[in-house]
Structure formats: structure tokens, C-alpha cells
Amino acid sequence: MASMSPGDALGVSVLDAAKLVALALERTTSKVGRPRNRIRMSYRTFRRLTGRRIGGASFVKGFTTELMNLGWLMVRMPSAYGFVRAASLAKWPLTKSDVIAEELKLIEEGSRMEVLEYARQELDGSGDVAHLIRQPQGASTGRRKKERVAR
Incomplete structure (x- = not known):
């Protein structure tokens, strides 16, 4: 395993954080290999992947915008982040x-x-x-x- 340089320990940009998370989401499949539409990611995994915590309003706004551009929506939950494939919303019932x-x-x-x-x-x-x-x-x-x- 390659050693980390000091710069590797720092958090990545908002765009890169969204790309790393989207990569993990896209690679998460069901037992039969189908893509998932709903996925949770622990705070710890998010931090390990991106080197960041979701904290400030500026980061949240930028991250969710970039993530949406990559086809995913995010919800903050008590112990994890929830992600929903944006395209799957078209199948959801519409409240009247x-x-x-x-x-x-x-x-x-x-x-x-x-x-x-x-x-x-x-x-x-x-x-x-x-x-x-x-x-x-x-x-x-x-x-x-x-x-x-x-x-």
C-alpha cells in the first residue's frame, strides 16, 4: 500500500468529494448485481473517503449541487447520510x-x-x-x- 503524502490527508474540493461519493454509490449494487436507488453512507465512511465532514452551509450547498449533477440526492440522517438516485424520483407517487x-x-x-x-x-x-x-x-x-x- 502506498504511503499517504501530507496533502492526501486534507479534504478534497466540493466537486471531488461529490465525485468520490458518487463513485461509491454507483458501485453499490444489490445481491444480484443491480444498481441501488437508495443507499446509506456512515459519517465515518464519508470522512474517510473525502477527508471532510459535511458542516458549513457553503459546503453543503456546493456538495449537494454537484452530487445532483451526478444524478444523486442527499439527505442527512441521525447516524448516516442517505442518498437517492435522482432518476428514481420520477417513479414515486405524486402528492395531489x-x-x-x-x-x-x-x-x-x-x-x-x-x-x-x-x-x-x-x-x-x-x-x-x-x-x-x-x-x-x-x-x-x-x-x-x-x-x-x-x-
Whole structure:
């Protein structure tokens, strides 16, 4: 194994860091040899590969831009970085505005803070808040189905 020169221990440029990570991602395959669309990389492996930590906003912005140009997106997770092949997003389901139609109506009426409070309650696990939002005539909140399942 060749010895490292002092310059080898330093972090590489943003572009080179993205290329090194993309190389590792492209070489990661399934058991049957197919390319992976979703991959995790530990912080330690990232640092060993690039000589860098993802820290400052400038590096993150540059790195994610370069990585996207190479066909990958990155998500920071508690113990690793997550990478998704950008092309695979085209196959993902698209959320439709009808799932938040009432919220959009309230926002258009100037009640953004009311909608934000509902969102906080629902996402913080404070229970089912769908009944708090005004529903259009004939619209279902899904509560009956939930009540049947609970029985």
C-alpha cells in the first residue's frame, strides 16, 4: 500500500468529494448485481473517503449541487447520510393538492396560522384533528373508518 503524502490527508474540493461519493454509490449494487436507488453512507465512511465532514452551509450547498449533477440526492440522517438516485424520483407517487384542499382554501382565506396550528397538532401526535378543519359538504374526514377499525 502506498504511503499517504501530507496533502492526501486534507479534504478534497466540493466537486471531488461529490465525485468520490458518487463513485461509491454507483458501485453499490444489490445481491444480484443491480444498481441501488437508495443507499446509506456512515459519517465515518464519508470522512474517510473525502477527508471532510459535511458542516458549513457553503459546503453543503456546493456538495449537494454537484452530487445532483451526478444524478444523486442527499439527505442527512441521525447516524448516516442517505442518498437517492435522482432518476428514481420520477417513479414515486405524486402528492395531489386534493389531500390538503381544505387547508389550501383556509390559507387563501387568510387563515394560514389556523392551518399551521392544525398541522402542529396532527404532526405532534396530539390526535386526530381532521374534525377541526371545516369540511366541504359531503366530504369525509375518514373518522368513521377509523372508528370501525378501533372497535
